[in-house]
Amino acid sequence: xxxxxxxxxxxxxxxxxxxxxxxxxxxxxxxxxxxxxxxxxxxxxxxxxxxxxxxxxxxxxxxxxxxxxxxxxxxxxxxxxxxxxxxxxxxxxxxxxxxxxxxxxxxxxxxxxxxxxxxxxxxxxxxxxxxxxxxxxxxxxxxxxxxxxxxxxxxxxxxxxxxxxxxxxxxxxxxxxxxxxxxxxxxxxxxxxxxxxxxxxxxxxxxxxxxxxxxxxxxxxxxxxxxxxxxxxxxxxxxxxxxxxxxxxxxx
Amino acid sequence: xxxxxxxxxxxxxxxxxxxxxxxxxxxxxxxxxxxxxxxxxxxxxxxxxxxxxxxxxxxxxxxxxxxxxxxxxxxxxxxxxxxxxxxxxxxxxxxxxxxxxxxxxxxxxxxxxxxxxxxxxxxxxxxxxxxxxxxxxxxxxxxxxxxxxxxxxxxxxxxxxxxxxxxxxxxxxxxxxxxxxxxxxxxxxxxxxxxxxxxxxxxxxxxxxxxxxxxxxxxxxxxxxxxxxxxxxxxxxxxxxxxxxxxxxxxxxxxxxxxxxxxxxxxxxxxxxxxxxxxxxxxxxxxxxxxxxxxxxxxxxxxxxxxxxxxxxxxxxxxxxxxxxxxxxxxxxxxxxxxxxxxxxxxxxxxxxxxxxxxxxxxxxxxxxxxxxxxxxxxxxxxxxxxxxxxxxxxxxxxxxxxxxxxxxxxxxxxxxxxxxxxxxxxxxxxxxxx
Numbered sequence: 215x216x217x218x219x220x221x222x223x224x225x226x227x228x229x230x231x232x233x234x235x236x237x238x239x240x241x242x243x244x245x246x247x248x249x250x251x252x253x254x255x256x257x258x259x260x261x262x263x264x265x266x267x268x269x270x271x272x273x274x275x276x277x278x279x280x281x282x283x284x285x286x287x288x289x290x291x292x293x294x295x296x297x298x299x300x301x302x303x304x305x306x307x308x309x310x311x312x313x314x315x316x317x318x319x320x321x322x323x324x325x326x327x328x329x330x331x332x333x334x335x336x337x338x339x340x341x342x343x344x345x346x347x348x349x350x351x352x353x354x355x356x357x358x359x360x361x362x363x364x365x366x367x368x369x370x371x372x373x374x375x376x377x378x379x380x381x382x383x384x385x386x387x388x389x390x391x392x393x394x395x396x397x398x399x400x401x402x403x404x405x406x407x408x409x410x411x412x413x414x415x416x417x418x419x420x421x422x423x424x425x426x427x428x429x430x431x432x433x434x435x436x437x438x439x440x441x442x443x444x445x446x447x448x449x450x451x452x453x454x455x456x457x458x459x460x461x462x463x464x465x466x
Numbered sequence: 467x468x469x470x471x472x473x474x475x476x477x478x479x480x481x482x483x484x485x486x487x488x489x490x491x492x493x494x495x496x497x498x499x500x501x502x503x504x505x506x507x508x509x510x511x512x513x514x515x516x517x518x519x520x521x522x523x524x525x526x527x528x529x530x531x532x533x534x535x536x537x538x539x540x541x542x543x544x545x546x547x548x549x550x551x552x553x554x555x556x557x558x559x560x561x562x563x564x565x566x567x568x569x570x571x572x573x574x575x576x577x578x579x580x581x582x583x584x585x586x587x588x589x590x591x592x593x594x595x596x597x598x599x600x601x602x603x604x605x606x607x608x609x610x611x612x613x614x615x616x617x618x619x620x621x622x623x624x625x626x627x628x629x630x631x632x633x634x635x636x637x638x639x640x641x642x643x644x645x646x647x648x649x650x651x652x653x654x655x656x657x658x659x660x661x662x663x664x665x666x667x668x669x670x671x672x673x674x675x676x677x678x679x680x681x682x683x684x685x686x687x688x689x690x691x692x693x694x695x696x697x698x699x700x701x702x703x704x705x706x707x708x709x710x711x712x713x714x715x716x717x718x719x720x721x722x723x724x725x726x727x728x729x730x731x732x733x734x735x736x737x738x739x740x741x742x743x744x745x746x747x748x749x750x751x752x753x754x755x756x757x758x759x760x761x762x763x764x765x766x767x768x769x770x771x772x773x774x775x776x777x778x779x780x781x782x783x784x785x786x787x788x789x790x791x792x793x794x795x796x797x798x799x800x801x802x803x804x805x806x807x808x809x810x811x812x813x814x815x816x817x818x819x820x821x822x823x824x825x826x827x828x829x830x831x832x833x834x835x836x837x838x839x840x841x842x843x844x845x846x847x848x849x850x851x852x853x854x855x856x857x858x859x860x861x862x863x864x865x866x867x868x869x870x871x872x873x874x875x876x877x878x879x880x881x882x883x884x885x886x887x888x889x890x891x892x893x894x895x896x897x898x899x900x901x
Contacts, residue, residue, distance in 0.1 A: 265691065287690040297691055305684045316681045320693030324674035326702055331672050378693060 216279040218243045218382050218412040219264065219295075224273035226256075226263055226436075233259045235436035236273070241429070246413040248427035250420075252457050256436045257416040258300060261386050264414075265297045266290045277382065292320065296380035300387045300416075302367045306360030310351050310370055313359050314342040317377040342377075348407060349373040365396040369403060376407045383408055385415040389422050401425060424448070432457060495751075496665065503657040507650055516649050522761040523660045524717045529741045529753035530667050531710035536739070537747035538671055539703035540683030541596070542604045545611020546711060547734035552587050552614070553580030553712025554729055555625060557719035561633035573638040573646055577659050577716030584712020588705050596700035599686070603700075611735050618727040630726030633719070646720065656717050663713050668750055670706060679703045740782050746792025755793045773838060777831065808893040815882070815889040822878035828853070829872030836868060 217240040226234040233256045241247045249257050263270050266287040275282045277293055285293075305313050315332065318341050324330070332338055346352045349369045354362060359370055368388060376383060388404060389397045401422055404413070417423050423430060424444050431441040432453050440450045447453055506519055528550050535541040557580040564571050595606040618625035625631065636647035644651045670676045678699045682689045686696035719725060728734060737760075745756020760778065767774040789796050803809050832852045839850040839859045848860045857864045 286695065287687075288693050288695045291691055291693040299688075303685065303688050305681050305688065307684050308680065312677070316677060316689075317692045319674045319678065326678075326698060327674045328670060328676065328702065328706070329673065331669070332674055332677055333672060374688070374692070 217241055217276075218245070218278060219414065220274075220276040220279075221264070222274045222276075224260075224263065224275065225271045226259060226268075227271045232271075233436050234263065234270075237433075237436070237438055239431060239438060239441065241412060241414060244410055244412055245429055246408065246427050247415070247429045247431065248423045249414065249416050249431050249433055250418070250423055250457070251433035255433045257433055258386060260433065261297065261384060261416060265295065265384065291378065291380065294380045295382040295384065296375045296378055297384040298371045298375040298386055298388060300390060302364070302371055304359045304367060304371055304374060307358055309356050310359050310362065311342055311346065311355045313370060314345045314373055314377050315339075317374040318342055318345075321378040345373050345377045349403060365392055365399065368392070368396075368400060372400070372403060372407065376411075380411075382412045382414070385413065385417075387416055387418060389417065389419050397422060496661075499664075500661055503661065506657075507653055513649065516653050518761060518765045520649075520653055520656050520721050521765065522758055523656045524714050524721060525738075525741060525757040525761055526754050527660055527663045527717065528711055528714035528738055529745065529757045530664055530750075531707045531714060532738045532742050533747055533750075533753045534667060534670070534679075534703055534707040534710070536742055537749075537752070538676065538683065539599070539679045539700060539707075541599050541700060541704070542607075542739075543735070544604055544608040544732065544739070545614075545735050546607070546707075546738055547732075548611050548614040548730050549584040549588050549708040549711035550715040550718065551725065551730035551734070553584035553715030554719045554725045555631060555715075556580060556583040556712075557716040558631045558633045558723070558725050559624070561635060561638070561719060561723075562631075564639075565634055565637040568639075570639050572641045573635055573720065574641050574655055574658075576720055577713045580714075580716025580719065581709045581712040584715060585705050585709035588708020588711075589701075592701045592704035592708070596704050597697055599683070599700065608732070611730070611732055615727060615730040615732065618730055625727065625730075626725075628727065630724055630728075632724035635720050635723055652721055656721060659713060659717055663710050664754070667706075667710055671750065675699065675702050740778070744782060744785050744792055746794030746796075748791050749794040749798060752792050752794035755797075759793060771835060773834065776834070803893045806893065806896050811893050812889055815886040819879060819882040819886040822875045822882065826872055826875035826879055829868060829875055832868045833872060836865065 219239075219241045221237050221239045224234055224237040225232065237260065249260065251257055262268055264275055264282070266282065266285050266289070269284070277290070277295055280293065282290055282293075305316065308316070315338055318338055319325075319332075322335075322338060322341065324332075324338075343352070343355075346355055349372060351362075351366060351370060351373065354366060359367065362370065372385065372388065375385070385404065389400050392400065397419060404415075404426060413426075415426075417426075427444060429441065430444055430447045431438050432447060432450075433439075434456045439456060440447055440453045442450070507516065510516075510519070531550075532543070532546050535543055535546070557576050560571070560576060560579050561573075563569060564573070591606075591610050595603055595610065619627055635652070636645045638645070644655075646652055646655060671679075678689060678694050679702075681692075682694070682696045682699045689696050689699065715725075715729070718729065741756045741760045742753045743756070744760060745754065746752030763774060763778050763781070767777060771777075785792055791798070800809070803812065835852050836850070836859050843850070843859070848858045849856060850859045851857075
């Protein structure tokens, strides 16, 4: 079986500085994979490379076996990969409902359609309402997204990310800046909406990581120093030394 | 970017929340508009009124087309006159072709020709200009606008050089007995096109591509990660806007029977930006109000003063600074007040502040006119008329009166402004508990 996402020999330099220094990683179908590592390790850069936000210097990224080289973000999205952002990235002036509806348009085949009314489509309205139900924002349906609370905006962002029906979901620090109760809410939400999907996430909160992930990769200075099941990674001495000891201590 | 902040509307305002929430297509405003358009010539039957209304309708179509870019797509164009202009030039040429060959082409369909050529040009220019919005787009639009305006004296065959290209609208095949020699026939032709174009543009904003134009305006990156190419979305908006601008050009050709370099230049492009912004880019009907207000300023005010452009400029600056939502935003601000049911509380404070305010504005304009007359009238011509009062602009007394009235009114306005502000806050607070 081909991996959902496969990185081989991936490198990225900005000028003379090499940020990603040869990453090899295979993430299987329906796996929940967390990427952890200290600040500045290149986690977000790795995300941006995979989603086509900027091009890699060398190496390959394959989504379901297909090379993504030279593909624009919208093309990658159409191939079934969707992502959220570290800084909330929604359409703040549109209503919550419209945010979700916009994210359904392409996957429902509307493309650049300029001859049908969006409000007349039952499939669109029902689909968007279903997503709202899933992310518990039905009560906020007709409010502009910009006025929601931070946790609600993060939930909406996850809703937008999954709405298009992509089977590979990438979440960049979904619980950053949240209180404990908000974090629990988002973790439950992520678990619910990524069922039977491949999840790749960057996360700093070790509670979230060990609670959600089947597999963990540790990225330090642009290299993956360990990949494995949570308990193996936790016991790995290299990881302990480089990062996790510190991070776990900080948790307590 | 600051201009983007001004373009976008504030979602925390209840009026805009309501607008964003309701997506139902209500027929009522359209029926009212149609009835008004039909009735106008009976209410204002004079020739000059028809001239003004025709100009207004054409400006409305153009301003709505422009707002497809500015308001809905977030693209600031400084050269949009060329799409209307080129559409208009082609329409005049087709008009002449009809005259010369007697081709059986009905004149009412001429705007479509203008629209198609406007769209064609927009498709060519858009292929490289819509790569990004913001400054790059604005600069390219300015450059292309200048380029094509400069072509008008170079490609004389098409643009007719300095005297432009003219034709006759009444030499085509009569359309159900109408040959459009009468101005009233032209009025109804333009009115029909206005209704059709406005309705189509409104419906366009409700299609998937129209909704995505908003999405790309607000957050192009997010739109890309939803499967839409921001560039293609902008391209479609640009082409559609070019089409309706070209329709406006075709209507211009029918109405005036002449197009010149003036239809292409940056001044015309600037005017449409002004019109659209004055009306308000955040609402579909904003440009309509802007076009009506501006055309009235331009035609009626210019009968009374040479300085009308100065006043239009001041109005524009005031709009940008104090009411970035434009006239439409100003109107829609009052919707929540009516919903709360406290509109009555505003009547008295409005009277107390706005009447002195209006007097102050008139006083300032009198001073401006007097200064202008004092400086620019021929020597010996000391007599002038402001507000139906004739006096000697070199005497002291009129100046004293104007100054006293102006500053008195300004003082009263300032005195009453805080109570208006208070009343406004109060009228926006629903009774019983926090909002």
